[in-house]
Amino acid sequence: MNWHHLCAAAKLSEGEPLGFRVGERRVALYKFGDDIFATDDVCSHAFALLSTGFLEGHVIECPLHGAMFDVRDGKCRSSAYKDIAAFKVEIRDGEVYVQLDGGAALEAAGESSAGVKL
Numbered sequence: 001m002n003w004h005h006l007c008a009a010a011k012l013s014e015g016e017p018l019g020f021r022v023g024e025r026r027v028a029l030y031k032f033g034d035d036i037f038a039t040d041d042v043c044s045h046a047f048a049l050l051s052t053g054f055l056e057g058h059v060i061e062c063p064l065h066g067a068m069f070d071v072r073d074g075k076c077r078s079s080a081y082k083d084i085a086a087f088k089v090e091i092r093d094g095e096v097y098v099q100l101d102g103g104a105a106l107e108a109a110g111e112s113s114a115g116v117k118l
């Protein structure tokens with residue numbers, strides 16, 4: 001399993017996505033109450049950072065052309081664009097870790113959500 005440390009959980013604010021670069025990959029974190037979710041930060045349509053988009057409920061809207069993705073599972077909810085990856089999240093000692101090879105694993109396991117509770 002390939003876990004990557006991103007930040008302290010206390011750094012996340014309700015309704016304010018936060019983007020991270022992990023090697024070549026970009027990851028966005030989203031906090032809803034005690035739940036934290038992680039997805040690809042780059043839109044599946046073109047290069048736009050979803051963490052700079054508009055969050056309404058659990059749906060993030062791409063700031064460039066408006067594609068909408070559910071941050072709980074990465075599914076595209078608005079158009080014919082491809083889904084984005086959603087990653088497993090763990091909190092250890094108040095620090096947020098994501099499993100970046102978890103997108104495919106989530107699908108294989110039939111899991112509907114990658115989030116974690118604080």
Ligand code: FES
Pocket residue numbers: 043044045046047048062063064065066067
């Ligand atoms: S770049 Fe996101 S919808 Fe076009």
